[in-house]
Amino acid sequence: MSVERQASRVGSQKTRYSLLVAILLLTAYCLLLTITESYAQVELMDAVKKAVLNELKKSVSGDVEVNGLRVISGADVLKSPDGYTVANAVMNGYAGRNKAHFSVGLKNRKIETKSIIVEASYNVLVDVFITSRPLVKGTTLSADDFYIVKQKSSRLPAGAVLSMNDLEGKALKTNIGQGVILRSDHLTTQLSIKRGQRVNVVVEGGNVVITTQGSLKNDAVMGGTAKVSCDVSKKEVSGILTSPDTVRVKI
DSSP, X not given: OOHHHHHHHHHHHHXXXXXXXXXXXXXXXXXXXXXXXXXXXXXHHHHHHHHHHHHHHHHSSSEEEEXXXXXXXXXXXXXXXXXXXXXXXXXXXXXXXXXXXXXXXXXXXXXXXXXXXXXXXXXXXXXXXXXXXXXXXXXXXXXXXXXXXXXXXXGOOTTBOOOGGGXXXXXXXXOBOTTOBOBXXXXXXXXXXXXXXXXEEEEEETTEEEEEEXXXXXXXXXXXXXXXXXXXXXXXXXXXXXXXXXEEEXX
């Protein structure tokens, strides 16, 4: 092979190598631009989410969280290289259950302003009351019978009790297991026990507790006064009906 051919071949290889390096560098540069733009869009959407959340807190009572955002107008602004930041967010109205529309104002370093419209999906976190043990029909609820947890409003059963005031002085009209969210249809204001019902009589005095049995002498309601004729002594005592089968007497 002549010297001229060898030189030509080496030159061609160098040219191809240089072209390959140039293509790789261009590809890497384009990829870097794409990653940078994507990161900037993510940062901007995070800022939009925070602004929307702050505005939601002014309009929705209780704790609230934003589950997702959907841009429904002005999405092209998010791809702008001009470095927009969030200026403000204003609620435009509700768009269905746990959804609302917001107009979000954006500004860039040149003090140019744009706006986008987003739809926010959100959840309100509310207190719910969950039974801490199995409870029987007629139980007058006390703080030991349940505990409070935060729950998303969209996941609540219909009629879930959301206020302690709705539990005060209420009795159960059905048996309930442990770990159940208390609902309004579990409760009754007054559960009436008819005259003649057999009950346990718990007599409490000082450090002494005596239990006996008897029969109601009158119709009584949960938490109300009940008169009982005791089986053994045949005496009549008055106490408080604390459950369908228990009257407590303090002496």
